Amino acid sequence: MIRTLLTVERPRPEAVRNHAGAWRFAVLTVCFGAFMGQLDASIVTLTYQALREEFHTTLAAVQWVSLSYLLTLVALLVPIGRFSDVHGRKLMYLYGFAVFTLASAACGLAPTLAALVGFRVVQAAGAALMQANSVALVTTSAPPGRMRAALGMQAAGQAIGLALGPTVGGAIVATLGWRWVFWINVPVGILSLIAGHYLLPRTRERARTSCTDTVGVALLAAATTCALLALSVASGLGTPVWTAAVLGAAAAVAGWAFLRRQSRHPDPLIDLELLHRGPVGTGLLGGLCGYLVLFGPLVLVPVELARRHVSSISAGMVLTALPVGFALAATLAERLLPLGWDDRRRSRAGAAGCIGALVLLVLLPVHAALLPVPLLLLGLALGVFIPANNSVVMHALPRSAAAAGGGMVNMTRGLGTALGVAAVTLALHLAHGTAGYVAASAVLLAFAALALATTAPTRPTAGAPES
Template sequence: MVTQMTPRPDRSRWPAVLIRERARPERIRSRPNAWWLAVGTVCFGAFMGQLDASIVTLTYGSLRTEFHASLAAVEWVSLAYLLTLVALVVPAGRLADAYGRKLLYLYGFTVFTLASGACGLAPSLTALVVFRVVQAVGAALMQANSVALVSTSAPRERMRTALGVQAAAQALGLALGPTVGGALVSTLGWRWVFGVNVPIGLVALVAGHYLLPRTQARTRVAGFDWAGLGLLAVATTGALLGVSAASGLAVPGWGVGLLFAVSAVGGWTFVVRQGRAPAPLVDLALLRMRTVAFGLVGALSGYLVLFGPLVLVPVVLTARGASELTAGLVLTALPAGFALAATGGDRLLPRSLTDRGRCLLGAALFTVGVVGLVATPLTVSGLVLVLLLTGIGLGTFTPANNTLIMGAIPAHSSGTGGGLVNMARGMGTALGVALVTLALHFAGGGAAEGARWAGLVLVGASVAAVVSGWAGPRRDVAGQVRPR
């Protein structure tokens, strides 16, 4: 059930200040470009999340040295974060549709910022992984609402531009991450990689309080599907733990098979429950929509291609004697190409080119790019060119892909839709980390051989993105009226 009324807080149980969305000041709300201010504020979260994601992969070497751990163990600094994010981002979006996207977005920033400080002080690898889980809870509250806040704030005719700006902010975080991360690890140490999030988070909290709009269209929630949440966590954790175990963790072969079996059963049971639960986490009607279903496949594939090289390139270059700073500078080419295409695509591409056409063009470009990882020698100059082309393709593909998905989802379910988009992104990110690590582990010929196998994984994901764009909608989705 959808309502335009803001529900009154239950003052008998909760302090009103904790559960009430505050309106923007009138002088901000009345500005004709107020939606741009909201989009710019959301970009803080987009920037911060991707800065963190791209920085962390550059700490692997230092973490292995300090904590005397294997690569398969250290990768859980990333995977624990991603698993928690994937499990919680859709429930967070559903709760935001009911209780307010601005409210949960700001709570997410608070948790993320505090947990980032704790990660920088972690005394052990286990403690670091635990703090990363807490950090991911905050990230889920942010990311479930970021796409929804952009899509409901911007006019329909400007949605792709707004989502492109958000994608560019993500790309900027990715671009600065390798360089900043490499410099921090090489000079101040890995702990500062997490500490850098704290000042950004404090600025974003203040901006969000004053510039983000309150939620207008809400969906009442009759209950919460805790069993569904558990099954989703079992399915995603089992799959990625199985891949990680196969990558070098001390788990016997039968244990790896058992993890994949548990994941498959959990995923099947989750889907069955979502069709029967009175208040499901995921509205299966959304997934039956051609645009949404194929769009989510494309979003997952695109982020797998985006994050796979962030693990692969530092491992290959440092194995050849390069520093973390050099690896970071080379990696910058990928998000730089992403940002260039995401912000300049509307100016450079024909206006007659549909979102579907942009998806196909972008997917074709980054497919050519990842083929270069397999077909060309992995020299510094060669990597820069290949990563730049891959980034341009992803920057063309991602805003158009997100626009198609969000344009097909009703405004009152935009939080759930945004959660689905970010869940697909998170799964793609996690698979990019896990599958590249698996390829490197099983390569008998060293880093170069592992790079070729990892490149083939990325080629497969690129082909899946091309297929999703081709099989998706034949025309752009008509928009609906967006609330101010």
């Protein structure tokens, strides 16, 4: 009985399955996961100062509470997606909620920073089980004519979680302490597990094999981990400086081996040929830059305001302007931008807006009353750029490669987020005080300029549709 419960997808009750709103129930259940994932992504940076004080360590060490989570996501999303196609997306999604919830409770009990980082790796494995299956569960639950509405509901869940993260995180850290940032996931996770068991549909069509490139997964994880460890050492991690060069060399070797294997493997994690289809390669680079610019301020602003003795609650309220702007633009841009603008023009306008907002961020005095203005503008610009840029990438791919393209977009999102955390931390370490804030803002500005450069027209590949 227990073995069957743990290995076989259970059907929904007949009353739920035959209800006219059954697909809405399923999509709302997935929205819980979308909400939790984005809430967790934007809430944890508010704990950095409290973690530094409790564990008496540096910002370079504390950033691994975020980086360990992001690196695990990058490594696991694609292989878990393929595994779930064989063994059942509902089953894996529910396992994800269970792992995420238990790991969240463990994070709140962590006695040391090393233990917290380890529990975050486990938590990310649960998040990967959820994220790898969320879109598939939404699209298979909704009727064909309601798919866009269903995906819009999921995007709304993500936007709400991202927007509430800074405010909720600041309030929790200031009143209950940083441990409750993780414990808040527990009751939501339990409710979601129960809802998922009764409301999510079983997997009707399954793939025959989940064969994937495990060596490629290991090489990708090694390359990204070594590269970010090298940045952390340079940011003051507390290890000999020469180890940064060793780690950088190891990252380069692992990266070269990964690309070489992908070019030869019959079922690669990343189809390198797809990167040469029109704007796919440049679009993925632009997406990485966009997510870097989105998440960099989530580290920069709380650290700088804490240095100026601004409370966690106030810092959270200031930082909320960024995800609120992103959520507003992502949901309303379709109605407000000129109808004649294609995705590439929208991408270009969004990237240019990012540059203007970051210039304003550098020029304005660092004050809690003024920072929401450039942060809101930056969020609005990114809310235009990122969806349009992702659309450019996906439209340049053939339908048969849609899943592979979606996996690459998810990987660049994770890498961009991780690099945003690492790049800002490095800039703050190399230049102290106000100079560090300006230097970190300049780094973000440079990546925004690179994002704008990726929107330049590209020569279409034969057989590839123009965006």
